[in-house]
Amino acid sequence: MAEPAIETSSILPLRLESVSYEASGKRLIDGVTFDLRAGTRSVILGPNGAGKSLLLRLCHGLIRPSAGNVSWAAASGVAVPYRQAMVFQRPVLLRRSVAANVAYPLRLRRTPARERHARVEEALSRAGLSALAGRAARSLSGGEQQRLAIARAWVMRPEVLFLDEPTANLDPAAARAIESLIDGVHASGAKIVMTTHDLGQARRLADEILFLHRGHLLERADAATFFTKPKTAEASAFLKGDLSW
Numbered sequence: 001m002a003e004p005a006i007e008t009s010s011i012l013p014l015r016l017e018s019v020s021y022e023a024s025g026k027r028l029i030d031g032v033t034f035d036l037r038a039g040t041r042s043v044i045l046g047p048n049g050a051g052k053s054l055l056l057r058l059c060h061g062l063i064r065p066s067a068g069n070v071s072w073a074a075a076s077g078v079a080v081p082y083r084q085a086m087v088f089q090r091p092v093l094l095r096r097s098v099a100a101n102v103a104y105p106l107r108l109r110r111t112p113a114r115e116r117h118a119r120v121e122e123a124l125s126r127a128g129l130s131a132l133a134g135r136a137a138r139s140l141s142g143g144e145q146q147r148l149a150i151a152r153a154w155v156m157r158p159e160v161l162f163l164d165e166p167t168a169n170l171d172p173a174a175a176r177a178i179e180s181l182i183d184g185v186h187a188s189g190a191k192i193v194m195t196t197h198d199l200g201q202a203r204r205l206a207d208e209i210l211f212l213h214r215g216h217l218l219e220r221a222d223a224a225t226f227f228t229k230p231k232t233a234e235a236s237a238f239l240k241g242d243l244s245w
């Protein structure tokens with residue numbers, strides 16, 4: 001089957017309505033409602049254990065809510081799974097070359113070879129990995145592996161890119177390289193939804209903040225407002241470095 005024609009109608013906004021998630025008898029996400037619109041970089045911010053990764057997985061459809069609804073605006077027949085990609089904190093790479101990892105999702109969708117090669121080259125170049133194309137993916141450094149994971153997501157030209165703590169465990173220079181790559185993906189037109197517990201990163205990247213604490217969405221605001229006038233005591237404490245789980 002050839003790749004379906006490019007859809008012009010947007011799958012956004014993504015809407016969460018009273019979404020809860022329970023596991024092991026605990027309510028880990030509690031009654032969260034918001035929508036995510038096209039264009040902006042939305043950052044889910046909160047301390048360790050707040051539920052950021054769970055919330056992102058609920059958005060991406062990797063787990064299902066115990067209660068409430070997650071829905072895309074897409075018209076029926078639009079292949080939503082192909083239009084959103086996710087990058088995990090620890091990239092899962094195939095035991096193949098860097099280029100083969102990027103080509104893999106295109107092969108799955110039977111993209112013709114000529115187009116596949118062009119898109120792989122472009123994605124590698126944008127991620128600064130052209131010189132490493134032939135290397136074994138698993139021999140790359142942590143920062144290079146994370147850039148590869150983003151290149152592999154970007155090659156599909158997703159409308160929405162989800163990233164879960166994409167720079168955790170990276171040194172500041174490698175983290176900045178990831179941040180500029182994320183900016184590049186955003187500039188190419190993709191909606192960015194990412195989690196972080198890193199305030200500096202949230203300040204650098206976020207257009208809007210969704211502040212999560214103990215499974216509750218306590219605040220949602222544009223970034224400037226959140227950082228200068230947080231509404232809750234928890235967010236104020238978090239901004240001062242005083243909030244722990």
Ligand SMILES: Nc1ncnc2c1ncn2[C@@H]1O[C@H](COP(=O)(O)OP(=O)(O)OP(=O)(O)O)[C@@H](O)[C@H]1O
Pocket residue numbers: 023024026028046047048049050051052053054055165197
């Ligand atoms: N399957 C599960 N069963 C029980 N508890 C779980 C399960 N999955 C996650 N949790 C708990 O839910 C809470 C939220 O987890 P989550 O991974 O979403 O946090 P997080 O905000 O991403 O934290 P971090 O900043 O450390 O990545 C944690 O206390 C975690 O231990």
Ligand SMILES: [Mg+2]
Pocket residue numbers: 052053054164165
């Ligand atoms: Mg997490």
